[in-house]
Amino acid sequence: MTSFCGTNEDVLTLSYEVSELIAKKLKPYDNGGWVKEILVKAAEKLAPKSVHLYQRLSLSRPTVCDRIKEMGQDIEDNLKKRAEKYENFSVCLDETTDIKNTAQDLNNRIFKQVLKDFDADYDDLLYFCAVRWTSCGNMLARFHSLLPKIVEFRNLEKCLLTVLEDENWLCDLGFMVDITKHLNDLNVQLQGPDQLLHSMYSKIKCFTSMLDLWYNQLKANDCTHFPTLKKHNPTFCTQYALECSSLLESFNARFTDIKSKKLELDIFSIPFIVTPASAPSESHQTHETTKR
Structure with missing residues (x-):
């Protein structure tokens, strides 16, 4: 320098x-x-x-x-x-790359006004990028709720998206909304301080039992636990049953190590259902030892 x-x-x-x-x-x-x-x-x-x-x-x-x-x-x-000195000039802007996001902002304001005019339950969509899983679930639910208004808005803008009115796609979306909510509920149950391992594992076992139930119900076209999917009256639910089965397999594989500790967890949480013969030998205590 x-x-x-x-x-x-x-x-x-x-x-x-x-x-x-x-x-x-x-x-x-x-x-x-x-x-x-x-x-x-x-x-x-x-x-x-x-x-x-x-x-x-x-x-x-x-x-x-x-x-x-x-x-x-x-x-x-x-x-x-x-x-001010130009006699003529032309403007060519790509609305998707406009640094001020002008076109998108304008569309968003128009969409908000459309929702207001239709007395919708929400006044805007939720947008999430790289966020927590639970937030993604909220975004999906709101998107589904506003779907009819979104279709009307796209029609007003003369920008049709046929997929938004495709029955198969709508059923897929409905299933995604419901299964994401179920996963979110489990996620919330597993959060928070002072949670013991046996309690968390009990919640996971309960959820895997529900996955097995949902598999059998959906295989029989029963959408009782999938209200959003049910609204679209799916003809067949086999593919959604298979998704539940795949989730069940994933849970079983992920928590194999905890399953191997089931006996120790039972001894800690509900010791009276464990027989002495099945308990580890180091946990046995003879009457004489107790007396001493």
Whole structure:
């Protein structure tokens, strides 16, 4: 690093240039303070006579934010001045890549108004990206609830999606809503502090028993425990029965190690149902030992 024999104006210019780099690299504004520390440390080693200039460099988070806003406003003003001199110009924007998301925001506002006009139970869809499993379940349930309004909205926009009215697809969606809710309920039961292993395993066993029940019911086209699926009057439910069977196999495989400890869990939780002969030999205690 060469000696930075600059003026106050040079320091100010450097502040803008660093802020511009932070914006271009999409970095957090508070990175400015970190960049300043690096510059000062480098100056101490390579250009000690210029350290005081780097120390005066203003790169705090509010400053970087203000610098970026000023530069953005300056670009906008310059574009407007140049545009005033144009005789003709054309605009070609891809609405899916518009950085301000203008087209999507407009559609969202229109959709909200449609829901309001139809007195829908919800005023918007839920959007989740890389979120907890339980949130995905909420999103699915709300999407299904708003499906008729979504179809009407798409028709108003003259953007038809035939899959939204396909009976087979609707049945698949209904099953997904219901099975996700069942899994969410189990998830919630297994959460929280002070839960003992035997209690959690008991809940898992209960759920696997329900999976077996659902398999047999769905195989017989009985949708008692799948109310959302039932609304779509599926002709056959065999594929959904197979999904429950697949889930059951997954649960059994995942919890094989815990199953191998069933006897120890029973001794801990319900010892009176365990016979002495089946208990591990090290747990036996003779009458004489007890007396001593």
